[in-house]
Amino acid sequence: xxxxxxxxxxxxxxxxxxxxxxxxxxxxxxxxxxxxxxxxxxxxxxxxxxxxxxxxxxxxxxxxxxxxxxxxxxxxxxxxxxxxxxxxxxxxxxxxxxxxxxxxxxxxxxxxxxxxxxxxxxxxxxxxxxxxxxxxxxxxxxxxxxxxxxxxxxxxxxxxxxxxxxxxxxxxxxxxxxxxxxxxxxxxxxxxxxxxxxxxxxxxxxxxxxxxxxxxxxxxxxxxxxxxxxxxxxxxxxxxxxxxxxxxxxxxxxxxxxxxxxxxxxxxxxxxxxxxxxxxxxxxxxxxxxxxxxxxxxxxxxxxxxxxxxxxxxxxxxxxxxxxxxxxxxxxxxxxxxxxxxxxxxxxxxxxxxxxxxxxxxxxxxxxxxxxxxxxxxxxxxxxxxxxxxxxxxxxxxxxxxxxxxxxxxxxxxxxxxxxxxxxx
Ligand code: GTR
Numbered sequence: 001x002x003x004x005x006x007x008x009x010x011x012x013x014x015x016x017x018x019x020x021x022x023x024x025x026x027x028x029x030x031x032x033x034x035x036x037x038x039x040x041x042x043x044x045x046x047x048x049x050x051x052x053x054x055x056x057x058x059x060x061x062x063x064x065x066x067x068x069x070x071x072x073x074x075x076x077x078x079x080x081x082x083x084x085x086x087x088x089x090x091x092x093x094x095x096x097x098x099x100x101x102x103x104x105x106x107x108x109x110x111x112x113x114x115x116x117x118x119x120x121x122x123x124x125x126x127x128x129x130x131x132x133x134x135x136x137x138x139x140x141x142x143x144x145x146x147x148x149x150x151x152x153x154x155x156x157x158x159x160x161x162x163x164x165x166x167x168x169x170x171x172x173x174x175x176x177x178x179x180x181x182x183x184x185x186x187x188x189x190x191x192x193x194x195x196x197x198x199x200x201x202x203x204x205x206x207x208x209x210x211x212x213x214x215x216x217x218x219x220x221x222x223x224x225x226x227x228x229x230x231x232x233x234x235x236x237x238x239x240x241x242x243x244x245x246x247x248x249x250x251x252x253x254x255x256x257x258x259x260x261x262x263x264x265x266x267x268x269x270x271x272x273x274x275x276x277x278x279x280x281x282x283x284x285x286x287x288x289x290x291x292x293x294x295x296x297x298x299x300x301x302x303x304x305x306x307x308x309x310x311x312x313x314x315x316x317x318x319x320x321x322x323x324x325x326x327x328x329x330x331x332x333x334x335x336x337x338x339x340x341x342x343x344x345x346x347x348x349x350x351x352x353x354x355x356x357x358x359x360x361x362x363x364x365x366x367x368x369x370x371x372x373x374x375x376x377x378x379x380x381x382x383x384x385x386x387x388x389x390x391x392x393x394x395x396x397x398x399x400x401x402x403x404x405x406x407x408x409x410x411x412x413x414x415x416x417x418x419x420x421x422x423x424x425x
Pocket of ligand 1: 161260261262263285286287299304
């Protein structure tokens with residue numbers, strides 16, 4: 001059995017095997033998450049222009065996740081062609097077209113400390129320096145590797161969209177948003193980059209980073225499918241992966257890209273664009289992330305493209321008030337990650353991000369995963385609060401509390417990686 005509903009505080013792969021046997025019975029109870037009525041009432045009062053009522057989700061038909069170029073795929077062998085076509089649809093309509101590797105790329109050690117965290121970890125701060133057409137761009141990666149491990153370590157890479165102090169290499173400041181000690185104790189490496197180093201999160205300045213590297217100061221208007229901030233952040237994740245491939249202490253076949261909220265949207269795009277990421281983790285990524293746009297629940301396409309026009313290709317806003325005309329929905333973004341692993345997480349009080357819509361994207365990506373015999377997630381499988389659901393290479397949880405990335409979430413991500421990589425130590 002490969003579909004498992006884990007208990008409220010799952011800890012180690014050691015106990016997972018026993019739980020797998022229970023899962024069918026638990027999953028059948030139908031005690032899945034429902035939005036807390038008080039939270040719905042409070043949120044609806046605060047944001048009267050948005051829908052928080054399940055009964056008012058409009059009827060919708062999702063595009064077939066197996067259809068690219070008008071042809072529906074039925075076999076694994078036929079998938080790569082459909083995948084390429086679907087990827088193109090996302091580039092053209094949603095995230096824009098990224099440039100790939102720069103002409104020259106090099107890595108410089110900024111700091112290395114083999115006895116960080118009281119000897120538990122090695123700290124490496126690396127500069128990633130890109131050159132293109134005589135211009136250059138630089139950003140840093142902070143990486144802790146577990147010293148207890150002899151073999152190359154699997155690594156979680158966070159696309160940090162919060163203050164840099166949340167991923168403080170000195171550890172004078174510590175944050176549950178990037179609980180480095182916790183991951184090191186579980187035998188994982190943990191890395192972070194600052195998304196603002198790749199593209200400032202500002203509609204007037206977002207080009208002042210990786211985008212300028214490629215475009216110089218080309219005058220407006222940019223192409224309607226030109227890449228924007230989310231794609232630039234994802235591009236940074238790929239350059240970090242380029243570095244991991246050169247570091248003998250990193251197992252580059254076991255890298256998880258992680259993001260929260262806007263960072264989660266970028267993590268999903270990184271996982272879709274770059275097949276080197278073994279696991280993609282989107283925490284509360286919401287609209288433009290894992291949530292199905294056609295549900296029009298919480299944040300909408302109209303709202304996100306007007307508040308954050310610099311996140312997406314300009315063309316995305318053409319669909320602001322006609323989501324049904326989009327050739328894709330976000331379940332197809334998860335489908336692009338198949339057959340690699342993907343974990344989606346939501347929070348009970350984060351209705352803006354539409355927890356059910358995030359879960360349903362996993363459900364509707366199931367036909368793609370089925371090409372590899374991966375078990376489905378079904379609409380009725382939505383697990384209760386704080387009970388992760390693992391279906392083969394896919395995972396989902398909805399935790400109690402507000403919009404945030406917490407040590408609880410990280411422990412569930414590590415549990416998921418444990419099940420995939422048998423990282424029992
Ligand atoms: C919100 C935005 C969301 C989400 C969030 C965040 O304002 O509407 O889509 O990205 O910010 O990044 O925390």
